[in-house]
Amino acid sequence: xxxxxxxxxxxxxxxxxxxxxxxxxxxxxxxxxxxxxxxxxxxxxxxxxxxxxxxxxxxxxxxxxxxxxxxxxxxxxxxxxxxxxxxxxxxxxxxxxxxxxxxxxxxxxxxxxxxxxxxxxxxxxxxxxxxxxxxxxxxxxxxxxxxxxxxxxxxxxxxxxxxxx
Amino acid sequence: xxxxxxxxxxxxxxxxxxxxxxxxxxxxxxxxxxxxxxxxxxxxxxxxxxxxxxxxxxxxxxxxxxxxxxxxxxxxxxxxxxxxxxxxxxxxxxxxxxxxxxxxxxxxxxxxxxxxxxxxxxxxxxxxxxxxxxxxxxxxxxxxxxxxxxxxxxxxxxxxxxxxxxxxxxxxxxxxxxxxxxxxxxxxxxxxxxxxxxxxxxxxxxxx
Numbered sequence: 091x092x093x094x095x096x097x098x099x100x101x102x103x104x105x106x107x108x109x110x111x112x113x114x115x116x117x118x119x120x121x122x123x124x125x126x127x128x129x130x131x132x133x134x135x136x137x138x139x140x141x142x143x144x145x146x147x148x149x150x151x152x153x154x155x156x157x158x159x160x161x162x163x164x165x166x167x168x169x170x171x172x173x174x175x176x177x178x179x180x181x182x183x184x185x186x187x188x189x190x191x192x193x194x195x196x197x198x199x200x201x202x203x204x205x206x207x208x209x210x211x212x213x214x215x216x217x218x219x220x221x222x223x224x225x226x227x228x229x230x231x232x233x234x235x236x237x238x239x240x241x242x243x244x245x246x247x248x249x250x251x252x253x254x255x
Numbered sequence: 256x257x258x259x260x261x262x263x264x265x266x267x268x269x270x271x272x273x274x275x276x277x278x279x280x281x282x283x284x285x286x287x288x289x290x291x292x293x294x295x296x297x298x299x300x301x302x303x304x305x306x307x308x309x310x311x312x313x314x315x316x317x318x319x320x321x322x323x324x325x326x327x328x329x330x331x332x333x334x335x336x337x338x339x340x341x342x343x344x345x346x347x348x349x350x351x352x353x354x355x356x357x358x359x360x361x362x363x364x365x366x367x368x369x370x371x372x373x374x375x376x377x378x379x380x381x382x383x384x385x386x387x388x389x390x391x392x393x394x395x396x397x398x399x400x401x402x403x404x405x406x407x408x409x410x411x412x413x414x415x416x417x418x419x420x421x422x423x424x425x426x427x428x429x430x431x432x433x434x435x436x437x438x439x440x441x442x443x444x445x446x447x448x449x450x451x452x453x454x455x456x457x458x459x460x461x462x463x
Contacts, residue, residue, distance in 0.1 A: 102305045102409065103420060118315030118405020121413070141409075141416050154420060190410045191323050191398030202413050231406020233316060248318055248402050249360070 097235075100124075103157035105138035105166055108238045109173060115235035119186035121203035123159070123226070124234045125210050126183050127166055127219065128241040129175035135238040136170045138162040142202070143209035159209035167217060180219050183243045183255050184210055185234045187226040203227065223255035267300050269458055270425060270449075273384060274298035278427035278440055280383035281376045285429065288350055288375065298427040304420055308408050311426060312337055312439065315405025320361075322373030323398045323410065326381060328391035330451050332444035333411035334380070336373045340401060342438055343369055360401065370397040380440060388455045411443045418446055 096112025102122065108114040109132070116124050116139045127136045138156055145158040155161040171177060187207035207226045214221050225232070225245050233246045245253040275298050286293040309315040320343040322336040338346070343361070347353040351368045361369065377394045385392045400407055415422040425442040444452065 102405070103416070118309060118403040118409065120402075120406030120409040122409060142413070147417050157416065157420075188406065190400050190402065190407055229400070231403035233403065 100137045100139050102139050103141045103154055105136065105156040105162055105169075107134060107136040107166075107169055107173060108236075109134045111239065113235045113237050115233070117233045119232045119234065120188055120190045121186070121206060123184055123186040123203075123206045123210050124232070125159075125163065125166070126234075126236050126243055127170060127175075127180050128183070128236070128238075129170065129179045130181075130241055131176070131179055132174050133238050133241075134170055134173055134175050135236045135241065136166045137234075137236060138166050140206055140210060143205045159206060159213055163210070163213045163217060167219075177217075177219075181241075182214050182219050182221045183223045183236075184221065185225040185232050185243065185245050185255070188231065189227070189229050190231070192229060225253060225255060266449075266453060266458060269453065269456060270423070271298050271300045273387065273452060273456075274300060274425035274427055274440075274442060276387050277380040277384045277442070278429075281380040281440065282429055284376055284379040288372070294430040296428040296430060298425055300423070300425050302421050302423050305409070305412055305416075305422065308412070308422065308424060309404040311424070311441075312404045312408075315403060317404045318401065319404045319407065320369065320401045321399070321404075321407045322370055322377070323400070323407070324373075324377050324381075324394035326392050326394060326442075326444075328385070328393050330388065330390045330392055330444060330448040332392075332442060332448055333414075334377055334394065334443075335408065335411060335441040336376055336438060337404075337407075337441060338438040343401075346372055366399050370399045373397050373399070376440075380442075388452055390451060390455050408441070411441070414445045415443070423449070 098108040098114045100106050100116040114137045123140045125138045140159045140162050141157045143159050145161045155165050187203040189203045230247050230249045236243050243255040282293045282295045320338045324334040326332045381392045427440045
């Protein structure tokens with residue numbers, strides 16, 4: 091797909107950016123959401139691997155801001171504007187938020203995937219960042235990578251093969 | 256809060272023994288099903304960052320077959336029975352006489368048979384734990400998935416995600432002969448279950 095050049099990896103509950111050349115990747119998204127932002131003019135791509143919808147539930151201790159939708163998005167925007175992105179140019183794409191196992195019953199945490207997706211959308215709306223495309227939900231895992239030159243989001247899954255957004 | 260600050264070696268040993276008893280029972284059940292001796296490795300108890308947990312089964316993108324159970328009762332948690340897809344086919348063949356289709360994915364009947372095998376093993380794992388700790392622990396209906404290990408295991412870490420970036424994992428590998436083909440049990444107790452387990456086993460709680 092893309093030759094192995096300057097790959098920036100984003101771990102679980104982690105975020106990062108890549109500029110001018112290279113790709114940014116996160117692997118094995120299940121109920122987590124891979125949220126990406128892109129500024130075409132300066133070829134800057136950012137990605138967050140969001141695990142939970144809201145930091146409200148975080149217990150005391152150090153807050154990992156990349157882990158929650160409500161804190162990861164502001165941080166990603168901050169990081170990208172610091173590198174010269176314009177907030178009005180930012181566009182979003184996202185993938186993940188699956189429900190890996192289907193249960194007829196089960197508590198709220200069983201629905202964590204869809205809740206993560208909803209939360210990401212809510213905060214994108216609040217920041218007035220248009221969501222250009224998404225591949226979310228269903229019951230399978232995804233690996234995603236964004237090419238910072240084209241802003242294309244590549245999605246790989248075991249069941250559905252490859253996709254481009 | 257430091258989730259694991261008080262888990263000194265002694266407590267880790269207690270958790271290892273808990274894993275040992277559960278997995279021992281499951282190994283016996285599997286051995287009876289297969290009519291073949293099944294060994295198991297000594298359980299490992301580890302506190303691992305989320306990132307590292309999928310490495311235990313070959314990395315986040317490794318394709319695995321997993322039967323997942325939410326453990327309900329007095330010491331809740333998450334339980335995974337994880338196999339390679341090949342080991343899953345082997346089990347189907349030997350236990351149910353099903354010659355798995357060549358297709359990449361398991362069909363509905365195969366999935367149902369695999370869930371049932373997982374169910375039997377998880378049931379024996381948990382019932383021995385419940386006997387040992389005198390705490391109620393029952394599995395929910397099994398959920399089955401064949402997918403990237405990262406995506407699957409992540410599902411069992413949500414409770415920990417609310418508290419930190421590490422989880423405690425009791426990991427036991429089954430062995431048949433010299434080959435590690437039979438699969439792995441991952442028990443990830445919810446954070447609040449530790450104290451209950453220790454308490455019921457008479458382990459003094461030194462923390463506040």
